[in-house]
Amino acid sequence: MDAKVNYLLRQGDNALVLSQRLSELCGKGPALEEDMALTNVALDLLGQTRMWFTYAGELEGQGRDEDRIAYHRDAHDFKNCLLVEQPNGNYADTMVRQFFFDTWHYFLIGALAACQDTRIAEIAEKSLKEVTYHLRRSGDLVVRLGDGTDVSHRKTQAAVDDLWMYTGEFFAYDDVDQAMVAAGIAPPADQLRAQWLAHVADILAEATLTMPSPDAWMQKGGKQGRHSEHLGYLLAEMQFLQRAYPESQW
Template identity: 70%
Template sequence: MDNAKFEYLLRLGDSALILSQQLSKWCGKGPALEEDMALTNVALDLLGQTRMWLSYAGELEGRGRDEDKLAFLRDAHEMRCCLITEQPNGNYADTTMRQFYFDTFHYFLMQGLVNSSDPRIAEIAAKSVKEITYHLRRSSDLVVRLGDGTADSHAKIQSAANELWAYTGEMFAYDAVENAMVEQGVAPEAAGLRAAFLDHVARVFEEATLTMLPPDAWMHSGGKQGRHTEHLGYILAEMQFLQRAYPGAEW
């Protein structure tokens, strides 16, 4: 088994999985019916992507763990999601900014993975990028609407931008796993992704009349290596309860 590729697939799948779970909590609670439906659709898109990444990871591992076992039977220290995905939903500005930051990274990552040397990864990325293009367009538009809206909406989205900025650096902090993927031609280099991310965020923030924090600000890290915030444990307790309580249960 290619351990680096297995770990990389977990990172792709786990980030999509946890963010999907977070967004699903807004179902029936959105600020408007259109937004309620849009968030649910984004959550479902991410869940579909999760299944593809984790299914491939399970096949590569060869230990009989499918996407369900990888999603529901791993503890927090075994999860490889980026820390930004496990941050609380908060108010709608918090959720919107978390989504915008992740969507921007996710979009440019998938654009790079479309050219992956691994045909399976390239295929999944090509399918996913169509959905993520919509995700990014939607969250970018919402950031502009909130930032250039009322004084209250501007203050809330600026606060969210500031609070979550320290979680953006981890997405581009490559370690041995991702460096191995770059060397094999599987994944794009971090520098190009980060430059594209910063450029898009800067353009959207300018239109939204928001202030962007310095790119070299201190950043959190550790999620991709299994070191998480306290929030992930609560997310998993809710998400995994049924499978843990009734092992092997099927609908």
């Protein structure tokens, strides 16, 4: 598979899988405002998914549209990072996952908005304001939860500790990522990692939380299609209709 197509699918898969996770909370959020916010973030991510998949399908030239890419692939063809497929857990888990993702997403999208590929730059430019808004919100909530009650502090620290091992994958560049760096599209891993660590350190400090070691052992494999057991269940629900009634139309 062409490196650029692969890279575009990774962007789309990250947005799609996290969007699906967040929409599981529709009608079940801990407060009405949170419920609306999570589903609105899910909607933004879904819109971004469509733009990435449409471009990937066009470049690939095999007639796959956004729906076919989303609904007609199984887990091993998905290229999302392991972090986004992790279950919602308690609200601290949900928000820490969101904050780790949003921070990476914000710096990545910011770099892609100025990259050499015009279409990618346009999609990133369109997404950047949304992604910025997401990051402001999830950072606020991590501070509120971490610097809140004893219980919220404890649960948020546990979420940080549990999810930390899924954050290294953002910066573990493989051949596809390296090809994109060489093409003037992806930002260098070192730069992205330094930005991510600096912002995360800042927010965790304000939230009175302890940041785990950046050199801790990290999980990886999602980008290459090796996923945790959670993704299969997520896809089974998301793709149910197309699996049961292939090619059915809305």
